[in-house]
Amino acid sequence: MNLHKSKDFLNNPIVNQQKSCRVIRLANQIKKDLNKLIHHKFDKQDLGIFTISFCDLSADFSNAKVYFTVIGKDPLEIEIILNKVSGFMQKKLYKLLHLRKSPVLKFIYDKQYLENIEILKLIEKANQKI
Numbered sequence: 001m002n003l004h005k006s007k008d009f010l011n012n013p014i015v016n017q018q019k020s021c022r023v024i025r026l027a028n029q030i031k032k033d034l035n036k037l038i039h040h041k042f043d044k045q046d047l048g049i050f051t052i053s054f055c056d057l058s059a060d061f062s063n064a065k066v067y068f069t070v071i072g073k074d075p076l077e078i079e080i081i082l083n084k085v086s087g088f089m090q091k092k093l094y095k096l097l098h099l100r101k102s103p104v105l106k107f108i109y110d111k112q113y114l115e116n117i118e119i120l121k122l123i124e125k126a127n128q129k130i
Contacts, residue, residue, distance in 0.1 A: 019059065027057035030064055030103070033096050037089055038082070046081075048072030053110045057103060064103040067110035075109040082107035 035052050042050075049071040056065040070078050082089075086105040094102035 019057075023057050023059055023061070026061065026097070027055040027064070029097065030057065030093060031055040031066070033093060034066060034089060034105075037092050041085070041088075046073075047078060050078070053112075061099065061101065061103050064105050066105055066107050068107060069110050069113045079107055079109050 031052050031054070034055070038047070038050065038052075047070060050068065050073075051070075052066055052068045054067040056067070058064070066082075068078070068082070069075075083106065086107065090102045090105050093105075
C-alpha cells in the first residue's frame with residue numbers, strides 16, 4: 001500500500017517523524033498550485049484528463065517529486081512534456097509561494113491508478129465465479 005494514498009497520511013506516526021507539518025502543508029500547497037498552473041497552461045486536448053495525485057517534498061524544500069495521473073493520453077509522453085516545462089513551473093511556484101528557493105520539480109506518472117483498476121477487475125472476475 002502506498003502511504004501517500006491513505007486517508008490517515010497526516011495521522012501516521014512514521015510519516016510525522018520523517019516530515020514536519022510545514023513540509024506536508026507546503027507539499028499540499030504545491031500540489032494545488034501546480035494543478036491550477038498546468039490546467040491554465042495546457043488545453044485538455046494536450047493532456048487528456050489530468051490530475052496531480054501527490055507531491056513528495058524534501059525536508060529542505062529543494063526537491064519535489066510530483067506524482068500525476070492521466071487518462072486519454074500516453075502517460076510517458078505527458079511525463080516528458082511536464083519535465084520539459086518544469087523550469088517554467090518552478091519559476092511560477094517561486095512567485096506564488098514566496099519562498100527563498102523554489103523546489104526542483106520532477107514529474108512522475110503515478111501507476112497506482114492502473115493497479116487499482118486491475119485489482120477491481122480481479123475482484124469482479126472472482127465475484128462472477130462465485
